[in-house]
Structure formats: C-alpha cells, structure tokens
Amino acid sequence: DAGVIQSPRHEVTEMGQEVTLRCKPISGHNSLFWYRQTMMRGLELLIYFNNNVPIDDSGMPEDRFSAKMPNASFSTLKIQPSEPRDSAVYFCASSFRQLNSPLHFGNGTRLTVT
Amino acid sequence: GESVGLHLPTLSVQEGDNSIINCAYSNSASDYFIWYKQESGKGPQFIIDIRSNMDKRQGQRVTVLLNKTVKHLSLQIAATQPGDSAVYFCAEKRKDSSYKLIFGSGTRLLVRP
Numbered sequence: 001d002a003g004v005i006q007s008p009r010h011e012v013t014e015m016g017q018e019v020t021l022r023c024k025p026i027s028g029h030n031s032l033f034w035y036r037q038t039m040m041r042g043l044e045l046l047i048y049f050n051n052n053v054p055i056d057d058s059g060m061p062e063d064r065f066s067a068k069m070p071n072a073s074f075s076t077l078k079i080q081p082s083e084p085r086d087s088a089v090y091f092c093a094s095s096f097r098q099l100n101s102p103l104h105f106g107n108g109t110r111l112t113v114t
Numbered sequence: 115g116e117s118v119g120l121h122l123p124t125l126s127v128q129e130g131d132n133s134i135i136n137c138a139y140s141n142s143a144s145d146y147f148i149w150y151k152q153e154s155g156k157g158p159q160f161i162i163d164i165r166s167n168m169d170k171r172q173g174q175r176v177t178v179l180l181n182k183t184v185k186h187l188s189l190q191i192a193a194t195q196p197g198d199s200a201v202y203f204c205a206e207k208r209k210d211s212s213y214k215l216i217f218g219s220g221t222r223l224l225v226r227p
Contacts, residue, residue: 004157031213043158043203043217056214091157100146100165100207103215105157 002026004106006092012112018080021109024073025094033103034067034077035091043091049075050097082113122201124222133191135221137204142185144206148215149178149189153200161189161202191223199225 005024013019025032034046048056052069060067064083069075079086089110093103127133139147145166150158164171164178164187171178177190187204201222205215 033213042219045214048213050213093157097213100163102148102160102163103158104160105150107155107157 004092004094004104006090006106006109008109009107010110010112012114013082014114015083016081017113018078019082019086019111019113021077021090021092021111023075023077023092023106025075025092026104027073029094029096029104030072031095031097031101032069032075033093033095034075035093035105037089037091037108046077046090079111082111084113087111087113122220122222124224126224126226127194128226129194129196131194133189133194133198133223133225135189135191135202135223137187137189137218137221139185139187139204139206139218140216141206141208142182143209144216145209146207147178147180147187148205148207149176149187150203150205150217151198151200152203152220158203194223194225196225196227199223 007022030051032049036044036046046059047067049069065079067077089108091105091108093105095101095103148163149161151161152158162173162176162178164180169180175192179188201220203220204218207215
C-alpha cells in the first residue's frame with residue numbers, strides 16, 4: 001500500500017504566480033479531501049470529492065482556489081493567483097465512502113508564497 | 115508538520131511510562147471519533163477510532179476511552195517510546211455529516227530518554 005501520494009513536497013513561489021498541487025489517493029478509495037494546515041487555524045477542510053464529484057467546497061477560501069478530480073486516481077488543487085497568506089501545508093486525504101471510515105493523509109505540500 | 119496554535123499543549127513523559135492525552139470535544143451529537151499522530155514533516159497518521167456506542171477500544175499499545183457524559187476523549191499509550199514523540203490530534207464526526215471531521219488543536223508529546 002503506497003498510501004496517499006502528494007507532489008511536490010515543497011513549493012516556493014512568488015505572489016501572483018499559479019500553483020498546482022497534486023494528489024494520488026489510495027487505490028480503491030472513492031472519497032478524497034483537501035485540507036490546509038496552519039499554525040493559527042489548524043486543519044481546515046477545503047473540499048471533499050466523492051466518486052470524483054465535488055460534494056462540499058464550502059471550505060475553499062476564495063475564487064482563487066479551485067480543485068479538480070478528473071479520475072479516481074488523481075486530483076489537483078490550484079491557486080491562481082497565489083498570495084503570501086496562502087502559505088501553509090496542504091494535505092490530501094482519501095477514504096472509503098462508508099459511514100465512519102478514517103481518512104488516510106498524504107505527507108502534504110508545504111507552500112511558501114513570497 | 116505544522117504545530118497547531120502558537121502555544122501547543124505539551125505532555126512530557128519518561129520513556130517506558132504510560133502517556134495519557136486528553137481531548138474535549140464540542141458536540142454531543144458527534145458519533146465517531148479518531149486519534150491521529152502527526153510527526154514532523156508528515157501528514158496525520160491514523161492511530162485508532164471509536165464509535166459513540168462504545169466506551170473503550172484497544173489497539174496495539176494504545177487505548178481510547180470515550181466519556182460521552184462529559185464529552186471527553188482520551189488516548190492512552192502504554193510503555194511510551196521515543197518514536198511516539200509527535201503531535202496528537204483528536205477528531206470528531208457529527209451525526210449530521212457522513213464525512214466532515216472536526217479536528218482538535220493538538221497536543222505535543224515529548225518522550226524523554
């Protein structure tokens with residue numbers, strides 16, 4: 001079991017640039033989540049997909065953020081244009097779509113926007 | 115990994131001792147609880163979960179206790195090892211959601227050799 005795979009591990013970019021974060025969920029999992037973690041706000045749910053369909057995007061901060069899941073094995077989170085306050089660690093997690101199933105997290109992408 | 119909050123509660127224990135990490139959850143309607151461990155530079159790692167119809171659940175060296183009366187969750191780690199040093203998060207899921215986890219602010223566990 002390779003676990004949830006995220007890339008890149010680190011991303012440093014300048015304000016105004018586009019950033020794309022990538023995620024490969026665990027094979028067979030049909031639910032995918034993007035979280036953001038900061039010192040001040042902890043872990044925040046950004047968006048939830050079930051069977052590749054976005055179900056809840058209420059946590060997406062602004063229109064600058066968008067996420068896609070073109071197939072069961074790949075998802076992207078895009079920030080355009082990026083701002084310094086977007087600096088955080090972004091985690092992808094996946095699970096089986098069943099009641100009370102734990103999330104399995106990737107190791108995150110640390111984003112720094114200067 | 116990121117610490118949650120500028121002043122993360124810290125528990126320091128001697129190697130070999132038992133550790134107890136506590137969590138107060140917010141909603142009496144929550145029906146599912148999970149403990150996660152997060153090591154530096156890594157994502158949260160699932161440790162153990164418990165449903166609201168249970169009071170206790172045991173895993174390998176870990177036990178989770180649920181007290182619904184006072185909305186309290188605890189994680190007990192037996193014979194704490196240096197590899198247990200990490201930030202521990204509790205998470206709750208409310209009955210009105212099939213997927214949304216609410217994470218606590220975390221506790222840092224430091225194991226003294």
